Amino acid sequence: MGGFNNVILSNSHFVPHYNVSTGIERLTVLLKDKETTATIYPIFSPDDLPFELLRFLTQEYNDEIARGDTQPFFEPLTIDEFRDYWLGQFAAVMVLGDDPTLDTSWSHKEWAKRCLGTFFIKASYPGRCAHVATANILVNAGIREKGIGRILAECFLAWAPKLSYTYAMMELIFETNAPAKTVLESLHFKKIGRIKGCGLLKSNKDSLIDAITYGRELDPPETKTDHNSKYEKIRDFILTRKYPDDADRQEKSRLRALASHYTVENGHLYLKGKEVIMTQKEQLRITKDAHERGHIGINKTTSYLCDRYHWPKIKEMVTQVVKACPECKDPTLISLKRSEVPTPKLRTKSPRQQYIHHQSPNTLSQQLPDIAHIYQNTHIDSSNPLNDILAGSGISDVVEMVQRQHRHIQEPHQNHTFADYASHYHPNITSNFHYNSPGDHSETPTPADSQNLRYKTPNSIPIDPAVTKSHNQGSNDGSDVAASSEIDMARALLNSGQGQPRN
Incomplete structure (x- = not known):
């Protein structure tokens, strides 16, 4: 001062x-x-x-x-x-x-x-x-x-x-x-x-x-002030193996240690395969180009740059560029820009979601029987051993089980057992259905084929607490009626699928 x-x-x-x-x-x-x-x-x-x-x-x-x-x-x-x-x-x-x-x-x-x-x-x-x-x-x-x-x-x-x-x-x-x-x-x-x-x-x-x-x-007038002199010194040392004229013993030691992590290719400095960008002008240009690829957010742009380039405070520059982008400030423009860039899907759909996704609404309506008609005209056998299975599964699971069984009837070349369906919905539970002979796989058993199925341990089937309580105790309250209706409707769907002939 x-x-x-x-x-x-x-x-x-x-x-x-x-x-x-x-x-x-x-x-x-x-x-x-x-x-x-x-x-x-x-x-x-x-x-x-x-x-x-x-x-x-x-x-x-x-x-x-x-x-x-x-x-x-x-x-x-x-x-x-x-x-x-x-x-x-x-x-x-x-x-x-x-x-x-x-x-x-x-x-x-x-x-x-x-x-x-x-x-x-x-x-x-x-x-x-x-x-x-x-x-x-x-x-x-x-x-x-x-x-x-x-x-x-x-x-x-x-x-x-x-x-x-x-x-x-x-x-x-x-x-x-x-x-x-x-x-x-x-x-x-x-x-x-x-x-x-x-x-x-x-x-x-x-x-x-x-x-x-x-x-x-002060630097001489002809010498431009370089705020990235550290990287230039490293590059010059790698190319010439000479120290700067004003370097003391400590700086020489530090320069040797840093140079071991860098390489030079075609005059460009690289740190572990990433190009080191020295000038702020070039850093700003690369950041804008990366952001304008699809006007992606701060984190994705930073990740993209960090995989390819190196310079201090990359995310700080990305934040400034993204916040200053006029198109990102307009939600109508950014939605159009992002729709033009394909985004890789990181989450995969479950088999159930994939099946439903690939079916047209008409196909699904053809595979699903008329639930109201079946429910009114189908006799429910209360002694059927499937009672406990139905009680152990939600209505959506059983409906999809019927859809899979119905597809199996229309496609006889697929050899899937009903036990496979049960294990699909309860993968952590051992199937309660098995063949009379462990090596007998000549025919696919169905829920109505009681000769080929044996019900092993009723207590081992996972039971929904709400459904089990209402079904076993036989109470007459509203929850009991709702649970019984759900089980009866599922049984009707199963029996409906069994009655259709094979092609």
Whole structure:
């Protein structure tokens, strides 16, 4: 946070050591939501800034001073003082949109909605040390925690070398200023100093807070800042077996360990068969292509990408792309898109569901007999040993049993026994029907063929408690009548199937 002493001292002590502004042009960026566009405009002179925008920035900075936790000032600054402090050498403002220039007709209220933030770059020390830069970043208080501060810090690191600065130093970063510390440390700033008890902050009136000084070397202007230098170092090491020039012993050891997990094919880096995508632009393109295959959801898109590619925080990028997709926001469009993409069926149907699914309504109606006619005209033999079987199965199971038996009568080439039907509905129970001779399979027994069936253990048949109670006790309440009707109807269906001749 250095550089504020030029408010008091003459500006002649802090005259910029550069006299050209070539190579710095407005920069259009994409915000964290991957949808909103903003532009960072360089400000070489206070006259380049619209007055209403200057008023808004002065008010924003004074509000930050009033909070009393990040800035060293006690009293607010006037517009002239803020202009000399913030715009004394070089500054930049970040505004929504992609207009070629700043609009001078916007009001103070309009700038409050459109201006996202600002930063300045100036010499931290005068004269012979003026090649050491410092900066201060201010984000619109109404839209913080959106990644804007990091974008402004990255722009500072890109533009400072073009102004002939070789080193960046960020002073007076109070220990309690966690957001600023997080951004600087993620951009490879290192702690180079600490001032004990430097700040008397509003939120900690009972104690003085330490201030940290961060510093780092600036990349040369021709070198593009690469946030995926880790992967490039691994790729270069695999190809050349040479370490980076500035690598210490610990970094060399870590590089050797990482390289053992990677391979390089046709210049592309792979981690366990998955291609490593280094640039954010390529990551965004691949994510959009994967999502637009069928406008599938976040989890399916993430799974698809993780099977083929590797880069940090894949799901975070997928979430941003899916939420920003205009077609996914319209349920009518997404339903049409998804219907065009075949989705594999993960669940298989049971044999009963498959049979019913492949039958047409006419076929089912032909196979099912007239239940009302059978129920009225069929004599039910109460001594039939099937009573207990019917009591042990639900009406839907017995009806399907009759359908299977009816199909067997029409298709004599199939050799299925009634015991097979019983075991199908009760696979964990040993069948209560068997042949008189274990090896005799010449004919298929039917429920009416009492010569070929023996009822072994009535107590071993699984009984529905509700049906058993009403059937055995012979009570006259409503539940007894309903259970008896269910059993009688099932018996009628069975006897109906037995009476049809074979083809």
